[in-house]
Amino acid sequence: MGEDCAAALPANAWNWIAVWRRNYLAWKKVALASLLGNLADPMIYLFGLGFGLGMVVGRVDGTSYVAFLAGGMVATSAMTAATFETIYAAFARMHAQRTWEAILYTKLTLGDIVLGELAWAATKAFLAGTGIMIVAAILGYAAWPSILYALPVIALTGFAFASLAMIVTALAPSYDYFVFYQTLVLTPMLFLSGAVFPIDQLPGTFQEAARLLPLAHAIDLIRPAMLGRPAGSIGLHIGALCIYAVLPFFLSAALFRRRLMS
Amino acid sequence: MSKVAIDLTSVSKAYDDRIVVDGLSFNVAAGECFGLLGPNGAGKSTIARMVLGMTSPDAGKITVLGVPVPERARLARERIGVVPQFDNLDLEFTVRENLLVFGRYFGMSAREVEAVIPSLLEFARLESKAHARVSELSGGMKRRLTLARALINDPQLLVMDEPTTGLDPHARHLIWERLRSLLARGKTIILTTHFMEEAERLCDRLCVLERGRNIAEGRPHALIDELIGCEVIEIYGGDPHELQSLIRPYAHRIEVSGETLFCYAPDPEQVRVRLRERAGLRVLQRPPNLEDVFLRLTGREME
DSSP states (O other): OHHHHHHHSOSSSSTHHHHHHHHHHHHHTTHHHHHHHHHHHHHHHHHIIIIIIHHHHOEETTEEHHHHHHHHHHHHHHHHHHHHIIIIIIHHHHTTSOHHHHHTTTTOOHHHHHHHHHHHHHHHHHHHHHHHHHHHHHTTOSOTTGGGGHHHHHHHHHHHHHHHHHHHHHHOSSGGGHHHHIIIIIHHHHHHTTSSSOGGGSOHHHHHHHTTOHHHHHHHHHHHHHHTOOOSOHHHHHHHHHHHHHHHHHHHHHHHHHHHOO | OOSEEEEEEEEEEEETTEEEEEEEEEEEETTOEEEEEOOTTSSHHHHHHHHTTSSOOSEEEEEETTEEETTTHHHHHTTEEEEOSSOOOOTTSBHHHHHHHHHHHTTOOHHHHHHHHHHHHHHTTOGGGTTSBGGGSOHHHHHHHHHHHHTTTOOSEEEEESTTTTOOHHHHHHHHHHHHHHHHTTOEEEEEESOHHHHHHHOSEEEEEETTEEEEEEOHHHHHHHHTOSEEEEEESSOHHHHHHHHGGGOSEEEEETTEEEEEESSHHHHHHHHHTOTTOEEEEEOOOHHHHHHHHHSSOOO
């Protein structure tokens, strides 16, 4: 049992960096296309919904709809970027490309690899979320300098969603299963977490459920920072995101150990 | 350094109800090339994975480079190089980048990796390909790069799972020649193979596996002499059973495999005389090899 745990845990605090750097090197070769891909989708939502729907709904939560939506889209883009990196790219490295297998011939443990992949997915989420935020800020939909508080939250959001997606990656027999996670988990979360409309528009039980969702916690931190308002329950939101980042990490590492090293 | 590089004692492994490795014991001395020879499904790859600590045995004891595995496999792996059955190079990276990235997994600094890259490229005969993308390399070049990658941590022991499977004969010979040069440098090699020729040419000793059991072990030529010890005549193109009764008196032993009849005869000339008046037969006389050993031990051909 001892060796089981050792293989699933990071061997030290820095081994993961080699995995992160490997992914960074691969990304550098396609950086422009990758950034455009990460930014285009949330940007289209922001402006399509923001201006189109914004004309109909008017002011929301004491601000223009675009400004309201911007915080939701920053958090959502971090969620999407982290998730897609993990369920598609990391899955490919684990499965078809056998990159993880090669890494396991070295000093690194499975825990090191998973941590490196999470850190990398969080990095991509940070780039995507920050990109949207900069665009929103340039257009005047976000308040300087309080949006700086949103930066660490975007990274943490990326980490939490990468960690959750890592469980899906560990369990999925093939790519075909990821669509279930997208349509049954992520898309409902988008509408339950207050990304596109305020949570208080939801029926009571859904509002209760929303308190548990990581995206809701992320938005509750990012939106006030972008609107230049004080955020409430900061400790609770950060704590919730940390739990979503840490627990699935250990669970997924244990699942990978069973999958790859039995 | 310990004299024994790998020691397996009564190792067993089953997946669900299927026994893959069954009470296997063998040891590999430092500096030798040891082969695990057997057909697909004999448990070779599972044994290689267990030696690396990537799979835990259900029972038995494994020691690699003096370290218990899988308990302290990470320590052992620092001194092991691995050539896997399926290439797992980073295809989007150049040859050089692959080595750089892999060196980092061993905690090597960029400077340390840079220092060994020229000699690794020279060893792999890839000097001119340093900046080529791996996806542009031929199968043989990829294998050589995998071999160079396995040497980046200057390992004492190389674990190779089917190192030449899927290569054309020219590329295969080049790999064999490279492996012999590693043995000359004092490296220990354990390799799995289902190529008899590979086992015969490279291995100091080998263990013949069938269904996870060690059915014979020794030096290739000692095994051949001991278990066969005479010329072999292969006969095709007739009714094997009828031919069998015809040449039985002159043969040590006769094996039928598919449409081929293998006749082990101390005096092959007598057998040939008996077959001379038969039209349409193809008769091939040759020295015995490991293929015959396997056929003798298992009653079937390897592939």
